[in-house]
């Protein structure tokens with residue numbers, strides 16, 4: 001079973017927790033966040049991103065690098081709640097990463113700047 005399958009399975013569980021699908025905020029953490037609305041899960045994404053940074057800085061100072069995995073898992077999980085809310089799936093993110101495959105970030109940035117320059121010259 002691939003890791004993409006496990007993301008898809010989690011996305012299906014998150015989908016089932018939406019208010020429209022009968023998610024119960026009393027019984028499910030995901031349903032509770034979706035019930036509270038975007039401000040609640042977007043705040044969690046901000047917090048979890050900060051925790052990733054803090055875990056990485058701890059690792060830089062001799063701490064356990066394994067904690068970064070826990071924090072990134074929290075960040076991905078809460079980001080998946082946001083994706084579900086906006087009608088998107090992990091497959092959409094994977095497709096975007098695949099679209100970028102092999103295109104250097106530096107090359108992409110240079111292309112973007114050249115295109116902006118051309119638009120400015122129009």
Ligand SMILES: N=c1c2ncn([C@@H]3O[C@H](COP(=O)(O)OP(=O)(O)OP(=O)(O)O)[C@@H](O)[C@H]3O)c2ncn1[C@@H]1O[C@H](COP(=O)(O)O)[C@@H](O)[C@H]1O
Nearest residue numbers: 010013014017027028029030031032044047073074077078
């Ligand atoms: N992967 C996760 C997952 N990762 C993290 N969490 C929860 O996310 C919360 C993260 O919160 P924090 O670390 O900030 O701790 P906290 O102080 O409890 O957080 P808050 O009080 O601020 O919400 C914790 O309550 C974790 O238990 C998760 N909760 C659920 N899942 C998956 O989602 C599925 C559905 O969950 P329910 O909707 O709760 O049934 C589960 O079967 C899992 O597969």
